[in-house]
Amino acid sequence: MIRIPPWRCLTCRVSVIKTGKRRLDYTFHFVDVWTARDELLDGAWLTIRLSAVSMILSLLVAVVGAFGRTSGPKWVQRLVAAYVEFIRNTPFLVQVFVIFFGLPGIGIRLEANTGALIAMVLNGSAYTIEIVRAGIEAISHGQVEAAIALGLHRVQVFRKVVLPQALRAVFAPLGSQFILLMLNSSIVSVISADELTAAAQDIQSRTFRSFEVYIVTIGIYLVLSLSFSGVFALLNRAFFPRLEAR
Amino acid sequence: MRAINAGDFLYLLLAMRWTIMLSVIAFLGGGIVGVAIALMRVSQRRWLRWGAVGYIQIFQGTPLLLQLFLVFFGSDMLGMPLPPWFAASLGLSLNAGAFLGEIWRGSIQAVPRSQREAATALGLHYFTTMRKIIVPQAMRIATAPTVGFLVNLVKATSLAAIIGFIELTRAGQLINNATFHPFTIFSTVAVLYFLLCWPLTIASRKLEHRMAVAYNR
Numbered sequence: 001m002i003r004i005p006p007w008r009c010l011t012c013r014v015s016v017i018k019t020g021k022r023r024l025d026y027t028f029h030f031v032d033v034w035t036a037r038d039e040l041l042d043g044a045w046l047t048i049r050l051s052a053v054s055m056i057l058s059l060l061v062a063v064v065g066a067f068g069r070t071s072g073p074k075w076v077q078r079l080v081a082a083y084v085e086f087i088r089n090t091p092f093l094v095q096v097f098v099i100f101f102g103l104p105g106i107g108i109r110l111e112a113n114t115g116a117l118i119a120m121v122l123n124g125s126a127y128t129i130e131i132v133r134a135g136i137e138a139i140s141h142g143q144v145e146a147a148i149a150l151g152l153h154r155v156q157v158f159r160k161v162v163l164p165q166a167l168r169a170v171f172a173p174l175g176s177q178f179i180l181l182m183l184n185s186s187i188v189s190v191i192s193a194d195e196l197t198a199a200a201q202d203i204q205s206r207t208f209r210s211f212e213v214y215i216v217t218i219g220i221y222l223v224l225s226l227s228f229s230g231v232f233a234l235l236n237r238a239f240f241p242r243l244e245a246r
Numbered sequence: 247m248r249a250i251n252a253g254d255f256l257y258l259l260l261a262m263r264w265t266i267m268l269s270v271i272a273f274l275g276g277g278i279v280g281v282a283i284a285l286m287r288v289s290q291r292r293w294l295r296w297g298a299v300g301y302i303q304i305f306q307g308t309p310l311l312l313q314l315f316l317v318f319f320g321s322d323m324l325g326m327p328l329p330p331w332f333a334a335s336l337g338l339s340l341n342a343g344a345f346l347g348e349i350w351r352g353s354i355q356a357v358p359r360s361q362r363e364a365a366t367a368l369g370l371h372y373f374t375t376m377r378k379i380i381v382p383q384a385m386r387i388a389t390a391p392t393v394g395f396l397v398n399l400v401k402a403t404s405l406a407a408i409i410g411f412i413e414l415t416r417a418g419q420l421i422n423n424a425t426f427h428p429f430t431i432f433s434t435v436a437v438l439y440f441l442l443c444w445p446l447t448i449a450s451r452k453l454e455h456r457m458a459v460a461y462n463r
Contacts, residue, residue: 085444085447086436086440088397088447089397089401089439089440089443089444089447090401090436090439090440090443091401091402091404091405091415091436091439092401093404093405093407093408093415094404094415094418094432094435094436094439095436097415097418097419097428097432097435098428098429098432098433098436101422101428101429101432102428102429102432102433103429104428105427105428105429106429179307183307183308183309183310184309185309186309186311186312187309187311187405189311190408197309197311197312200312204319210315210319210320210322210323211316211319211320211323214312214315214316214319214320215316217312218308218309218312218313218316221307221308221309221312222303222304222307222308225307225308226303226307
């Protein structure tokens with residue numbers, strides 16, 4: 001047996017609560033988690049990358065989608081609205097199942113991480129379309145009319161006048177959406193994409209230290225979401241200083 | 247492997263009951279936690295407010311799936327293993343409590359301050375003020391976002407499938423294991439969820455619109 005010095009043992013015994021016959025008597029073994037720390041960190045890194053890439057892709061889809069939703073022809077508007085409604089009213093887990101298990105049935109075979117990414121983009125863009133649309137609709141109509149009066153084309157109006165202002169207005173909700181996307185990404189562990197939750201399940205099934213592994217993993221997610229919300233607050237202040245501050 | 251038949255569809259329909267049941271339990275449980283969190287959040291005592299903020303931060307800042315794992319496996323560790331349905335209800339309630347608490351905190355704070363001051367000036371006790379003055383008004387404000395949150399809750403119950411509780415999603419998985427028509431089965435499951443959630447979305451939107459009209463008058 002490996003001897004671990006007491007100050008580094010990461011093991012503590014709890015036997016405190018006594019209720020009737022039942023007695024909590026459990027020794028925490030964080031050693032197993034500590035040994036597998038590289039796996040958890042790799043998982044966390046993939047979670048970050050997966051969320052970042054899917055956020056960027058959803059934002060691209062959302063800009064096009066929101067343009068179609070607000071100023072496209074009637075049938076495009078209906079189509080985008082139906083897409084948004086359907087995605088927002090069904091669970092992400094089921095969407096993952098349809099994409100990862102359903103698509104191979106019609107001849108499209110996906111690798112786990114690719115399937116996860118596609119599911120996250122499809123899901124994320126429905127929410128992002130709504131956010132960007134809200135930003136577009138918050139812009140006063142005078143802006144658009146002025147741009148048209150200046151002779152700009154409809155796409156130019158959208159790209160140069162509407163979009164920059166809309167993105168600025170919705171920067172904060174987009175930040176929260178990114179964090180939601182990141183937390184939701186834990187669900188893709190069911191198709192064994194190797195992100196943080198899947199790494200945790202892997203360690204759990206090897207060591208049977210489920211409580212220790214999951215509490216540490218939850219801690220990592222908490223650190224990630226807190227730091228990202230901090231980063232977004234800073235970015236928001238850096239990119240878009242308050243108007244009155246100028 | 248066998249073909250899908252009408253019985254499978256019926257099985258999915260019946261499994262919807264458990265999704266609904268779990269949503270109701272989680273809403274009631276989450277409601278109790280949510281009231282406590284909302285009241286703590288608007289309390290005069292700083293430690294209560296901080297406790298509520300910490301609770302909300304932890305439950306909103308970590309994935310629900312891991313919260314469920316922790317309840318499910320953690321209870322095992324404590325020497326009193328919970329059945330999946332109970333672990334799912336408990337986990338979802340604790341999670342919903344954080345979100346409902348935030349929604350209701352906002353609604354309580356949206357009631358004009360002067361209302362509370364007037365009640366205090368009339369010599370009403372804290373609980374009387376809350377019960378007779380603040381909460382009735384806050385409830386009207388809270389209805390639309392609460393119904394909107396219900397959609398999230400119904401969708402969240404699908405995660406109970408991962409810890410082995412047989413509701414709609416798990417039922418879909420079971421049928422898929424027997425028949426292997428994943429696209430048909432999971433699309434059907436998605437449509438069934440949509441039928442549960444969409445009316446709630448529409449109701450929430452209508453309520454919101456009605457509130458907006460009432461306030462703009």
